[in-house]
Amino acid sequence: MNAADDKTIVKDYFNSTGFDRWKRIYGDGEVNKVQLDIRNGHQQTVDKVINLLSSDATLPDISVCDAGCGVGSLSIPLAEMGAKVFASDISEAMVGEGKERALKLFGNNDNPTFAVQDLEGLTGKYHTVVCLDVLIHYPQDKAAEMISHLCSLSESRIILSFAPKTCALSLLKKIGSFFPGASKATRAYLHKEKDIVKFLQENGFTVGRNEMTKTRFYFSRLLEATRK
Ligand code: SAM
Numbered sequence: 001m002n003a004a005d006d007k008t009i010v011k012d013y014f015n016s017t018g019f020d021r022w023k024r025i026y027g028d029g030e031v032n033k034v035q036l037d038i039r040n041g042h043q044q045t046v047d048k049v050i051n052l053l054s055s056d057a058t059l060p061d062i063s064v065c066d067a068g069c070g071v072g073s074l075s076i077p078l079a080e081m082g083a084k085v086f087a088s089d090i091s092e093a094m095v096g097e098g099k100e101r102a103l104k105l106f107g108n109n110d111n112p113t114f115a116v117q118d119l120e121g122l123t124g125k126y127h128t129v130v131c132l133d134v135l136i137h138y139p140q141d142k143a144a145e146m147i148s149h150l151c152s153l154s155e156s157r158i159i160l161s162f163a164p165k166t167c168a169l170s171l172l173k174k175i176g177s178f179f180p181g182a183s184k185a186t187r188a189y190l191h192k193e194k195d196i197v198k199f200l201q202e203n204g205f206t207v208g209r210n211e212m213t214k215t216r217f218y219f220s221r222l223l224e225a226t227r228k
Contacts, residue, residue, distance in 0.1 A: 009187075023071055026071045037215050037218060038215070041218025041220065045161055046074050046132070048213065049130060059081045063128070066087045067088060070132075079111045080106075087114045090116070126154060132222075137186075140189070143199070147200065147203065155227070158205060159223070160200075161220045205228065208226055209223075
């Protein structure tokens, strides 16, 4: 399968069965045990990013690009805390849900601003670029290009999370829970931490904080890197 096919499959998935599934996981309604575990794990990652950003910077002073924002799980609380957030995702359905959630909360859609856009099409400059749990959709050769592009958008800091390759066996065993039923066609790519660190360094960034979040069904390593 080539990268273009991968991207179309991912986009279609997050506009259909994947949308229904992840909207529920990233919501607060009733879900099954596996989904609840993933929801809790993902929330830990989001909380870590919020703590990290708010401990280092005055949020109203910074702009944040949330690349592959999903339904706005990070963008919305960051905007609520005053950061200027640009949120984008390849899936129109995910972006639509994010917009609705933001509208309910803030009564307008000025911040975050949402756009349907794939990562490669992003332009502009932001104090911080964040990309959470999106690398699972990128094979290694595409991951290098993708990280390089995100680095080019960042003036100061980049924050990435990904499913680490060391957990490969346990993750692969559970992959049916990540992508059940028909959506199993969606491939999941794990990445070696040392590769991601290397890609960041090659683009002029130094890795600072590094944290693992692990629940039964959710594995995600979070790396923060700043410009040298
Ligand atoms: N980052 C969000 C979060 O942590 O709440 C969403 C994570 S979700 C597992 C992965 C998201 O990545 C989906 O919303 C999907 O549509 C998006 N995505 C996948 N490939 C993408 C691409 N090439 N460009 C933009 N978004 C992409």
